[in-house]
Amino acid sequence: MRHIISINEVSIEEIDDILDRASAIDQGAFDPDALNGKILANLFFEPSTRTQMSFVSAMLRLGGKVINLGSVEASSIVKGETLADTIRVASGYADAIVLRHPKEGAARLASEFSSVPVINAGDGAGQHPSQTLLDLFTIRQSMPLEGINVGFLGDLRYGRTAHSLATALSRYGVSIHTITPPGLELPPSLTHDLLDTGTKIVVYEHLEDIITDLDVLYVTRIQRERFPDPGAYASVALGYRVTPETLAGVSDRFILMHPLPRVDEIDPAVDAMPCAKYFEQARNGVPVRMAMLQKVLL
Amino acid sequence: MKRKPEEGLLISPIRNGTVIDHIDAGEGLSVLRILGITGRTSESLSVATNVASHQMGKKDIVKIENRELLKEEVDRISLIAPNASINIIREYLVKEKIGVEIPSEVFGVIRCPNPGCISNANEPIQSSFACQKRGYRCRYCDTMITRDIASYII
Numbered sequence: 309m310r311h312i313i314s315i316n317e318v319s320i321e322e323i324d325d326i327l328d329r330a331s332a333i334d335q336g337a338f339d340p341d342a343l344n345g346k347i348l349a350n351l352f353f354e355p356s357t358r359t360q361m362s363f364v365s366a367m368l369r370l371g372g373k374v375i376n377l378g379s380v381e382a383s384s385i386v387k388g389e390t391l392a393d394t395i396r397v398a399s400g401y402a403d404a405i406v407l408r409h410p411k412e413g414a415a416r417l418a419s420e421f422s423s424v425p426v427i428n429a430g431d432g433a434g435q436h437p438s439q440t441l442l443d444l445f446t447i448r449q450s451m452p453l454e455g456i457n458v459g460f461l462g463d464l465r466y467g468r469t470a471h472s473l474a475t476a477l478s479r480y481g482v483s484i485h486t487i488t489p490p491g492l493e494l495p496p497s498l499t500h501d502l503l504d505t506g507t508k509i510v511v512y513e514h515l516e517d518i519i520t521d522l523d524v525l526y527v528t529r530i531q532r533e534r535f536p537d538p539g540a541y542a543s544v545a546l547g548y549r550v551t552p553e554t555l556a557g558v559s560d561r562f563i564l565m566h567p568l569p570r571v572d573e574i575d576p577a578v579d580a581m582p583c584a585k586y587f588e589q590a591r592n593g594v595p596v597r598m599a600m601l602q603k604v605l606l
Numbered sequence: 607m608k609r610k611p612e613e614g615l616l617i618s619p620i621r622n623g624t625v626i627d628h629i630d631a632g633e634g635l636s637v638l639r640i641l642g643i644t645g646r647t648s649e650s651l652s653v654a655t656n657v658a659s660h661q662m663g664k665k666d667i668v669k670i671e672n673r674e675l676l677k678e679e680v681d682r683i684s685l686i687a688p689n690a691s692i693n694i695i696r697e698y699l700v701k702e703k704i705g706v707e708i709p710s711e712v713f714g715v716i717r718c719p720n721p722g723c724i725s726n727a728n729e730p731i732q733s734s735f736a737c738q739k740r741g742y743r744c745r746y747c748d749t750m751i752t753r754d755i756a757s758y759i760i
Contacts, residue, residue, distance in 0.1 A: 314748075390729050413724040413746025417731055432722050434747055497750045500740060 310604050311419040311426045315437040315476045322603075323476065327445050329599035330592070338598065343372035346605050349402035351377045351394070352429070353385070353409045358568065359429045359438065362593035363406050366601055369594070375402060392421045399423045404605055407431070425604035433468050439567060440472040442596040446589040447524055450563050453480040457521055460484065462528035462548060462573060465492045469567040470528050474498070478507040485522065487512045489530065489544045515548070520557045525550070527566045527573050551575040558583060565589050618652070623671040623695055629687040631656050634666030636686050636756035640715060641670075641679055649673050662689070681709045685716065685742075686756045711736050716751065716758040723747040733760065 312318065318326075332338065348367045352360050367374050377398075380386070385394065391414060398405055399422040407418050408429040415428030415435070430436040447453060458477055460470050464486055474484055475498070484507055486494055493511070494502075502509055512518050519525070527550055535541035549572060550564065566574060566586040578584050629637055634653045643649055650671040659665040674694050683690050684706040694702040714732035718725045725733045725746045734745040741752035751758055 388728075391724070391727075392730050409724075410722070411724040411727055412720060412722050412748075413744070416746050417724050417729060420731070431724075432747075497740075497748075497752075 309425055311415075311422075311428075312437050312600060312604065313415045313419055313426065313428045314435040315440045315472045316435075318437065320479050323441065323444065323479075326441055326596065326599045326603060327448055329602065330441075330445050330595040331448075333598050334592075334595040338370065340369065341371040342602060343367065343370040343605055346372040346404070347402045348372055348374045348601070349377070349398045349405045350374055351398060351405055351407045351409075353377070353380055353407075353414075354430070356408050356429070358590055358593060359408065359436075362590075363427075363429065363438075363597050363601075365594050366597035370598055370601060372403075372601070372605075391417060395421045395426075396423075404601065427600060427604060430468070433466055436468055436472055438593070438597055438600055439469050440476050441600065442589065442592045443469070443473045443526070443565065443567070444476060445592050445596050446565060446585055447563065449588075449592075450585070451523060451561050453477065453482070455481050455483075456523040457483050457485060459487060459515075459518060459522040459525040460494075460528070461487045461515060461525060461550070463492045463530045463534065464488050464494045464528065466531070466534070467528040470526060471495075471498055473526060474502060474507075478502050478505045481507075483508040483510070485510045485512060485518050487515050487518065487548070489548065492530065492534065515550070515554055519554065520559065523559065523561060523563070525562070525564050527564065527570070529566075529569070529571055529573055545572050549573055549575060550578060552577050552581065555581065555583065619698055620650075620652075620669050620671045620695055621698055623649075623669065623673055624675045625693040625695060626668040626670075626675075626683065626687075627665070627691050627693065628659070628662060629666040629668065629690050631662070631664035631666055633686050633756060634668050636759060637666070637668055637683055637690070639756075639759050640682050640686060641675070643670065675704075677704070680704050681707055682712065682715050684708045685712065686759075708737055711745070712742070715760060716742065716755060717760050718744045718747060718749055719751060719758060720744065720747050720749040723749065 364374050395418045404425045406427045406429045407415050409431050412432035412434035414431040419426045428435055428437055464470050530545050532541045562583050563585045564583050568590055634655050652669040654667045656664045680692050690706050692704040693700045712735050718733055723746055735742040741750050743750050
């Protein structure tokens, strides 16, 4: 039985296999009845728009069916049921479980109590491997992953998507360039892990110092709640906003990514530029999750 | 010839039980905590802290009467006292010497410092840490403990 809990446990061969499958699916090469007769349990203990909808879409496109936890308020969780018990029960109703939960490590726990495969769809500030795979897929649509220059802009301290992507990219020999406000740098433990793999990390204060050398810029949202007052947030956020002017002189293959939702960090005027890939990135969630579902269910 | 008072035995020998020697100075009480030994358990205990040591400068010693530590308990001690030596005593003689080995994983011994970790929620699981080069990594949330591990002992 194959669970997908953390991108760290997915080998580079498996990553390439999932991305190859997703690529074929994206071009229409898939059996629409591949998962006929299979049921997916979507257990979302936290609100989610893109992840939840794209897993449902992926399952339906492969001929499977989806059951939902429904609202947490109306479930036995409010009666104090443990996640372990919820998982034991749900794994009797479905052939696979997709779990989003506010506690870090929740998906690991679920994998210990489930009798069916578990896919982690985000656990607190922890792992979100399907997002990482679709991020890799989006980059690979434009260029090979090996040896590229990837910039990470914004909140790298708490941004789980950036952490997972940086970890996955470290296996492809990329150079990582970080541009963050003070206090929102990569956590030291992750920096150590990346350096241990031989990954080059360069820290910048301003985007203009590196933008023309980047192949990819991955922007993450700077959250208001990290700042003592709205004024402090606004002054920092404005300094890290991507506009058509900031992107002047980028390379031909440069792409701009964002896991969404965005707030102020990318000017809507950038949306029409050919390098803006964030909506395509969101759309890529479906073929990548189709490939993941096939991997664990077939 | 009379001994000078400072040369006398700080704590007396035990007949049967375990002597844990060469504990890093100041960690003796943490060793007891890691073994689940409190003032309310039945063992007779002697603890000496900051004792002069040729090898270590200063060290702690713990003697536990009528209890022989298991290998698994000994390995837990390695979390805070990697240099400790364990002597099993029978009829006042050292019958066995056990060195501590750092285990690859520890279960239910240390608490994850991350309040958002599922291992700190009301779930039927034990904490679980992998021992790595830089410290201990929570198997659930990947949080690393790199220092002051004694303060995370459950």
